[in-house]
Amino acid sequence: MPLRDRLRGNRSAAHRATGRAAPQANPYRVWIAEYAGAPYQEVAAKARAHLDSLADRYATPAREAELTAIFREATRLETEFWEMGWRKARVVEPRLRTARPRAMRRTRQRLAAHLGFESISLATRLVRQIGDQECVSSGSLAHRSWGFNGIFSIPRLEQEGIQVRLPPMPILIITEKTSQARDLRAALGDRFRADPAGRGTPAAIGRAP
């Protein structure tokens, strides 16, 4: 039996992960398409054939336990490597679920109208699609690159009827609490920035299209 078939049990999870159809909205569809595409599949087929030819020459029954142990360990570490991203997402998500969408809905609708966004969504729904999204923090609104560096409190914006003009961005994410914005910031890296006025509220703003 070819070595790859003996190892296949361990590979099935990876095959399932890459073999699933990629919906158009999936931000990783390019990635999935690349690995599923003919050129990369050819690379993979050659690698498998090479592994089998090496196994024909060097694998003995006595070595099976050793090779299985190496494969199992490498699989565990590879899995850990991929788990990094999910672990970060899991840190963010449970806390984001504490946001109160209903309480925020009216504010979001009014802000969307104010700011000319197509939509404003709570981060809970978007955290896994973050690659394509634009993010703003925390019951407050901050921006950096169009003439004003600062943070607006959303209630204050509404209370005082302040009009803010921002360039159109596809989606604006507002979190209800500073801590949620901080979690998002940790998960998303440099797309978030600290308040330049040093008031301690982590703020984030996406790129203009």
Added chain:
Amino acid sequence: MREGAAGLSAILDVEMDLHVKLCAGWGLSPRDLEQASPAAEMLAYTRYVLDAGMRGDLLALKVALAPA
């Protein structure tokens, strides 16, 4: 050696090129990627593969690379 070179090219010219493009979409430049400090999980995985190759033969190295 040719097989090794083809594999290296697939990683450097095809796979890594895509990763760099994806990262650019997330606002990360190639310079950002080069300067990022390696995560413990990445070090554990890549060092294990190197170690398997150093301890064993080519088959052991390829088996360690097989899940990737």
